[in-house]
Amino acid sequence: MNKIKWFIMNSTDRFNSCNEATRDVWFHVMEEFLFFEKTCLQSIIKNDIPLESETDIQRLLEQVEVAKVQERNISERAFFTSYYYETEVERASDVPTKYYGSMHALVPSLSGGIGFGLYIDNGLIASLEGYTYGETWPKDLSRFELVHLIPTENGGNRLPKASWEE
Numbered sequence: 001m002n003k004i005k006w007f008i009m010n011s012t013d014r015f016n017s018c019n020e021a022t023r024d025v026w027f028h029v030m031e032e033f034l035f036f037e038k039t040c041l042q043s044i045i046k047n048d049i050p051l052e053s054e055t056d057i058q059r060l061l062e063q064v065e066v067a068k069v070q071e072r073n074i075s076e077r078a079f080f081t082s083y084y085y086e087t088e089v090e091r092a093s094d095v096p097t098k099y100y101g102s103m104h105a106l107v108p109s110l111s112g113g114i115g116f117g118l119y120i121d122n123g124l125i126a127s128l129e130g131y132t133y134g135e136t137w138p139k140d141l142s143r144f145e146l147v148h149l150i151p152t153e154n155g156g157n158r159l160p161k162a163s164w165e166e
Contacts (some may be wrong), residue, residue: 037081038064038143041128043146044103044118056092061086063125078131091123105130106145106162109138113159133143
């Protein structure tokens, strides 16, 4: 079973009963995943959402910093995280309620990379999903590169080469 899935799906009691070395491994896995998730959110906001207002970009980036996880589901091929806010946050007033999804991550262990979808509801970051294209979710997210797909002549898209492949 994927380490991240185990960590999230098991109770605190079971986690607390692990030895210290095992807990350190899971903390590292979750730290790596949380860094990946936050980096993806920030990149989608800066590069995927067509905003004319610097204020709205700032508001969304501030939401990333204060958003709390309402629910996180991780399967062998994807994750889905929904967010809530403990305090009132400023909405990005010019951002329409929409699903934004043109950002991808290149990961050495995945031939198809990871696709993302960010859902913004009424100016607030509501959820983020990440998914592979049928491959098992990578165990190692320490190396990734965020990219946009390249349009092809036949109307499709392809992944660019990763910087480590050039």
